[in-house]
Amino acid sequence: MTTTHDTQTDIQDRAILVSLVTDKIKRTGIDPELSLQELVQLAETAGVEVLDVLRQNKETPDSKWFIGKGKVEELRMAADGFGANTAIFDQELSGAQVRNLEEALDLKIIDRTQLILDIFAGRAKTREGIIQVELAQLSYLLPRLSGQGKNLSRLGGGIGTRGPGESKLETDRRHIRNRIDELKRQLDEVVKTRELHRERRRKSGAVQVALVGYTNAGKSTLLKQLTDADVYIENQLFATLDPTSRVLQLPSGKEVVLTDTVGFIQNLPHDLVASFRATLEEVNEANLVLHVVDASSPMREEQMEVVQAILTDLGAAGKPQITLFNKSDICQPEQLEMLPAGPEHLKISAFNPEDLTLIREIIEDSLAGDTLTFRIPGDRGDLSSLLYRVGEVLEQQYDENDVLYNVRLNKEDYEKWGYKLAEFVVQE
Ligand SMILES: Nc1nc2c(ncn2[C@@H]2O[C@H](COP(=O)(O)OP(=O)(O)OP(=O)(O)O)[C@@H](O)[C@H]2O)c(=O)[nH]1
Ligand SMILES: [Mg+2]
Incomplete structure (x- = not known):
């Protein structure tokens, strides 16, 4: 695996991972392993060296x-033994718990x-992405702020300190609140621009197809394979952050717009979903x-459920x-x-090029809908114009006072x- 992490800092994070399985977690049905x-x-995606798991x-x-x-004692011993400087917990900690652990163990917690926010911070490229990540990071940080400055400055760079920048992390709550307000205002502007784009696309009648799925499922690979798009593909989580759209030609020659989106993950941080709403809602525009599912993953079923839950949350489940x-x-043959x-x-x-052809055909069929004939009375101009709105009129014939329309329905x-x-x- 390549280890390109574009915001790699000088300090190498050497981490012990920790997972606490509570009764509450057992009830969620998520497999902790x-x-x-x-x-x-x-962790590896974030450029962290994983030394041990507790x-x-x-x-x-x-x-x-x-x-x-x-x-806690066991963690201390493991950290000493392996020479770790960081502990990464699989579950969300409170600000006080982070501080207590940091002080007691002299580790970054x-x-x-x-960790997910940090990966996003390293990935954000567009103005919209950068604003959204910073907003999510600050919203996460704000309730956890007091007393953290000391530790962060002591521990220097590496994961958990990327993005908004140390100096900002050390400033007081009010400063952060002001920054959050400012970011929200900037985001509103970006959202407006995005809406204008959407409006234009809608008016132009462009048909839109969205690739969604769990992170690392192969969405960007498919976009690239289907449209020759030059997109970032990597065997790591959250390779894609900003939506990329390319024109895709269907077998009939008809063109649609294919969009690749940010990957989903279980327990996607709430602040991140809230901040990325504008981006994620692109899915709502899709016809x-x-x-896209990684069929080879042992977590396939869980991943599919996570994706459906997020689609439902976005109001796109009925698409x-x-x-x-x-x-x-x-x-494995059994998996298939x-x-x-x-x-x-x-x-x-x-x-597989044959599969790519099949995908193009299926998209075409699925968008095409059925072809039906309608007999509309000559004086019902309202219904005739409605027909043009719901499909493509292939043929019209006059029959006494009626018009017969043959329509391929959308x-x-x-x-x-x-x-x-x-x-x-x-x-x-
Ligand atoms: N063997 C195999 N590998 C694939 C296939 N499709 C994608 N991959 C690999 O899976 C990894 C992830 O692919 P991406 O296209 O970056 O996945 P993504 O869904 O865009 O991931 P994120 O942007 O992180 O959400 C890459 O290493 C791809 O080469 C496939 O059909 N077969
Ligand atoms: Mg991608």
Whole structure:
């Protein structure tokens, strides 16, 4: 694996990972071991060297230390033994717990949320992305602020200190609140510009298809393979942050706009979702959603659920959706057998040209909808214009006082507006 991390700092983070499994976590049904595996990937993506992993089962977290006192000692010994300078927790800690642990252990204490925010900070390239990440980081930081300045300046660079910059982290709450207000104002402007773009796209009638899915599923690879787009692809989490759109040509020659989006992950930090709403809502503009799944992942089912939950949250769950079970080239035969079949579920590999053709065909079919004939009375101009709105009129013929229209319907528009037309359908 390449270890390019574009914001790598001089200080190498050497970390012990810690996972506390409480009764509450058990009830969520999330497998803590798989979550921990993902934390290892997240840490590596952030350029951290993972030295050891500690686990504890406990009914509830300790209010002072998060983990039990004995485990704190174990962590100290592991850190000394391995020469670690950081501990990364798989669950979210309170500000007080971070401070207590930092003081007692002389280690930098990071939690999953902070690690994800840090990766995002290293990735943000566009103005919108940079504003959104800083906003999320400051919203996370604000309630945890008091007394942290000392430790952060002592510990210097590395993860958890990237992004807004140390000097800002050390300033007082009021300063941060002002900065948050300022960022929100800037974001509002960006959102307005984005809305104007959307409006223009909508008016131009461009059909939009969105690639969504869990991080590392292969969305950017598919965008690249399907459109020759020059996008960043890496075997690491959150390679893509800002949405990229490219024109995709369908077999009929018709063109649609294909958009690659930020990957989802379980326990996506709340502040991040809130800040990235404007970006994520691009999905709502799509006529069709392609849900890309890493079919080879042992966490496939969980990952698919996370994606559906986030789509529901964004109000995009009702969109026409096709599931692309990607990476079939590296799946075990048993893994492939278990997958659902049918036109809405394809087993593919982004590297197989035949599969790419199949994807183009499926997109075309799915967008095309059915072709129906309508008999509209000559004096119902309102219905004729409605027909033009819900599909493409292929043919029209006059028959006494009526007009016969042969229309290829746009599924989504027809479902939304077409109810008035139902009684005029000519049964064949
Ligand atoms: N074997 C195999 N690897 C694939 C396939 N598609 C993508 N990959 C690999 O999976 C890794 C992640 O691919 P990306 O396209 O960056 O994934 P992404 O969904 O855009 O990820 P994020 O931007 O991080 O959300 C890369 O190493 C790709 O080369 C595939 O069909 N088969
Ligand atoms: Mg990507």
